[in-house]
Amino acid sequence: xxxxxxxxxxxxxxxxxxxxxxxxxxxxxxxxxxxxxxxxxxxxxxxxxxxxxxxxxxxxxxxxxxxxxxxxxxxxxxxxxxxxxxxxxxxxxxxxxxxxxxxxxxxxxxxxxxxxxxxxxxxxxxxxxxxxxxxxxxxxxxxxxxxxxxxxxxxxxxxxxxxxxxxxxxxxxxxxxxxxxxxxxxxxxxxxxxxxxxxxxxxxxxxxxxxxxxxxxxxxxxxxxxxxxxxxxxxxxxxxxxxxxxxxxxxxxxxxxxxxxxxxxxxxxxxxxxxxxxxxxxxxxxxxxxxxxxxxxxxxxxxxxxxxxxxxxxxxxxxxxxxxxxxxxxxxxxxxxxxxxxxxxxxxxxxxxxxxxxxxxxxxxxxxxxxxxxxxxxxxxxxxxxxxxxxxxxxxxxxxxxxxxxxxxxxxxxxxxxxxxxxxxxxxxxxxxxxxxxxxxxxxxxxxxxxxxxxxxxxxxxxxxxxxxxxxxxxxxxxxxxxxxxxxxxxxxxxxxxxxxxxxxxxxxxxxxxxxxxxxxxxxxxxxxxxxxxxxxxxxxxxxxxxxxxxxxxxxxxxxxxxxxxxxxxxxxxxxxxxxxxxxxxxxxxxxxxxxxxxxxxxxxxxxxxxxxxxxxxxxxxxxxxxxxxxxx
Amino acid sequence: xxxxxxxxxxxxxxxxxxxxxxxxxxxxxxxxxxxxxxxxxxxxxxxxxxxxxxxxxxxxxxxxxxxxxxxxxxxxxxxxxxxxxxxxxxxxxxxxxxxx
Numbered sequence: 001x002x003x004x005x006x007x008x009x010x011x012x013x014x015x016x017x018x019x020x021x022x023x024x025x026x027x028x029x030x031x032x033x034x035x036x037x038x039x040x041x042x043x044x045x046x047x048x049x050x051x052x053x054x055x056x057x058x059x060x061x062x063x064x065x066x067x068x069x070x071x072x073x074x075x076x077x078x079x080x081x082x083x084x085x086x087x088x089x090x091x092x093x094x095x096x097x098x099x100x101x102x103x104x105x106x107x108x109x110x111x112x113x114x115x116x117x118x119x120x121x122x123x124x125x126x127x128x129x130x131x132x133x134x135x136x137x138x139x140x141x142x143x144x145x146x147x148x149x150x151x152x153x154x155x156x157x158x159x160x161x162x163x164x165x166x167x168x169x170x171x172x173x174x175x176x177x178x179x180x181x182x183x184x185x186x187x188x189x190x191x192x193x194x195x196x197x198x199x200x201x202x203x204x205x206x207x208x209x210x211x212x213x214x215x216x217x218x219x220x221x222x223x224x225x226x227x228x229x230x231x232x233x234x235x236x237x238x239x240x241x242x243x244x245x246x247x248x249x250x251x252x253x254x255x256x257x258x259x260x261x262x263x264x265x266x267x268x269x270x271x272x273x274x275x276x277x278x279x280x281x282x283x284x285x286x287x288x289x290x291x292x293x294x295x296x297x298x299x300x301x302x303x304x305x306x307x308x309x310x311x312x313x314x315x316x317x318x319x320x321x322x323x324x325x326x327x328x329x330x331x332x333x334x335x336x337x338x339x340x341x342x343x344x345x346x347x348x349x350x351x352x353x354x355x356x357x358x359x360x361x362x363x364x365x366x367x368x369x370x371x372x373x374x375x376x377x378x379x380x381x382x383x384x385x386x387x388x389x390x391x392x393x394x395x396x397x398x399x400x401x402x403x404x405x406x407x408x409x410x411x412x413x414x415x416x417x418x419x420x421x422x423x424x425x426x427x428x429x430x431x432x433x434x435x436x437x438x439x440x441x442x443x444x445x446x447x448x449x450x451x452x453x454x455x456x457x458x459x460x461x462x463x464x465x466x467x468x469x470x471x472x473x474x475x476x477x478x479x480x481x482x483x484x485x486x487x488x489x490x491x492x493x494x495x496x497x498x499x500x501x502x503x504x505x506x507x508x509x510x511x512x513x514x515x516x517x518x519x520x521x522x523x524x525x526x527x528x529x530x531x532x533x534x535x536x537x538x539x540x541x542x543x544x545x546x547x548x549x550x551x552x553x554x555x556x557x558x559x560x561x562x563x564x565x566x567x568x569x570x571x572x573x574x575x576x577x578x579x580x581x582x583x584x585x586x587x588x589x590x591x592x593x594x595x596x597x598x599x600x601x602x603x604x605x606x607x608x609x610x611x612x613x614x615x616x617x618x619x620x621x622x623x624x625x626x627x628x629x630x631x632x633x
Numbered sequence: 634x635x636x637x638x639x640x641x642x643x644x645x646x647x648x649x650x651x652x653x654x655x656x657x658x659x660x661x662x663x664x665x666x667x668x669x670x671x672x673x674x675x676x677x678x679x680x681x682x683x684x685x686x687x688x689x690x691x692x693x694x695x696x697x698x699x700x701x702x703x704x705x706x707x708x709x710x711x712x713x714x715x716x717x718x719x720x721x722x723x724x725x726x727x728x729x730x731x732x733x
Binding site for chain 2: 606621
């Protein structure tokens, strides 16, 4: 049954092709049916393959299926081949499952958009690229998916390209990702040189045999991680993700929360042997993850745009996933990826529902008191917020706790402390968002209030389903303290993730750590309650007392401005200079010079062409005579 | 039988006459006739060769030359006609619009 896995990516790409070619002739109903049906079909295949894989013994993974040889150059071979193992299984289920719900939601959200067909064509193309990324059995094919999702992200961020800010955001995402991709390509080339193949199995074998020098492994791992920081929006390349919120909200949910941005985490987990072997690289991953988790959370504290808060929150949560990978708890990192996919897409989609209800208003200062107006949006939103804050019995608690516990067990207390700091802020900004949006007095503008309405069924039903999963998804990976076999998720991933040196801590410590996590979350929520409901004056007092701090946070540490001044502007200025001095003078000069030289010699020699027939005939005669003379004598 | 050398002499004489005529005459029609004479001088040489040494290829070439000459005459005369219509003259010393 698992053999059907190679079919998973093809339904979306077929649908996308049909939409591109015949889209204008299809009615809206058929477009939606066909687009959602394709993803549903993929999901069914994924589910069948997953259920089949449960009955396969761990040694048989990965199952590889080569569709056709793709690149062959000398000893280097890369096939168009897929592989299926527990890690791929988790990823395809998330991509197609959450993807399907988001497709469904989009039917309602995009109903009045004139680019409806184009939207679904892009969305399905994206799904295809993402599935290629997670199913590829070699890094070259993975790179195809990697670039494919980048392209679709660009297309979808800039979906409303008539808006200059959306077009600019798309460009920014694309260019920032290119910087990361350069690292990915370099890492890939180093692997090809060192291993001679880009198959994951060959890479793992090479590491197992120890033919890798450790320094080389570190270099490769760091280069690949540069790629991951681009795609997964980590320091220093996270700047594109907040701007990416210019795209339609379901796109933010699918691409910039649940799937594409997790590609970096997936890649690190896929190459876990390499990162573990290097050691240094894993430490860097953990440190960058932890710093990002806190850094992004501080920026989320002061944002007023509902989607931007969620964007910074995503960056922060991706940081947690990298902490998990970096401290060797790859299973926990992937577990957080999987729970995060549910509650973050839930949060985005609910935020989309709020925005939809308020006719496009995204500023939280112009919301408030929406609880009674949006009775079917509010409960899922609240569940998502509770889940992400790390309140026990919801999914986010289990996954975040698994990561932090492992960081503590490995003795990386600094990382653990950073993670905990991030957790306080997570709870705080999420409930700040909830209180500002759904509680308190109404600050809705008159015009928007007039059109205020709850969203259609196709939007609220996916919310309900995602809310259910946000609650129950965590039970796949219960903490180890509840028994050796409680962590089903980790045991499922065991064939892919070679167990490293696990830090052991006593059950008592583990319970204590859990308690600390819960306490931290509770403090965050309570603080938000005091700040934004009980004594709404406090934030203003704080701003008045620490204006520089507020300014720093509100302006996102001026990172965009710093990048602009240090990197972008010098590049633009330098390019201008090169254009003026080199392009115009040297290249164009050489070109124009050779043209005018040719023209000059042509003019000089053209006196031969008198235009009189007899002159030509004479030349001809002389030529014939000389020719004959040479021939005869 | 007339020895082939005579034919060759005649052929060369015709050819040289053709060249002289081409360079001395000033209107296109006469120059055209000069070209025809040169072509037929060549034909004569080929035929003499064919007769004297049973060389069939030469006869084939003659056929080709006759065909080419016919085609050339047709096109050439048409061009001359058009030039005359346009310029009202066929004196070659006045025709130099192709000057570089």
